[in-house]
Amino acid sequence: MVIPAMDHIDNVFTKCIIQNAHLDPAISAALGLVKRTLNRYYSCSNSSEVYQIAMVLHPRHKLSYFQSAGWQQDWIDTAEDLVRTEFKCYVSHLLVPTNRNDNPSPLEADVNIFNHLPTLSQPKPTASAKELNSYLNADIEDVSDPIAWWYGH
Incomplete structure (x- = not known):
């Protein structure tokens, strides 16, 4: 199902950002953009x-x-x-x-x-x-x- 998969991906990205604060700024920025995009689609399925x-x-x-x-x-x-x-x-x-x-x-x-x-x-x-x-x-x-x-x- 889409919602559990998106929840899992969101959790993985969140942990990755928090636990790997020492990542290159470009990687951190890319993770942030991916997470924001994912959350935009997530909100569409969440409100459906x-x-x-x-x-x-x-x-x-x-x-x-x-x-x-x-x-x-x-x-x-x-x-x-x-x-x-x-x-x-x-x-x-x-x-x-x-x-x-x-x-x-x-x-x-x-x-x-x-x-x-x-x-x-x-x-x-x-x-x-x-x-x-x-x-x-x-x-x-x-x-x-x-x-x-x-x-x-």
Whole structure:
């Protein structure tokens, strides 16, 4: 993920600048410029709701990454709120009522065999706030491919 990688690079550059104060001024200046450029891009990903949601939905990170990296609690709360809001939107699309008549007349049921195909039945809602809470409260998992993980769940 981009945010943990950028955090790591930023930490390495910061330590390098602090621990190697005796570096040539040109090297120190170059490190400072690289760090400033990195932070400019970092702030773009940091303020992106998509990145925040993606981090929380990554089974290896969830909210614990931000807690262990020392992020501010209000930012962590905002990231969680974003995920919950998106999840509610997702669930609301699953529960869109249809205008389909679930009680066809006996004549219609006898005449049209396609009225009761399993693939045409209204899907049962499976997603709930309980499901999201369960995911967020579960331990993080060592997952290298989060998309494959989600596909399997």
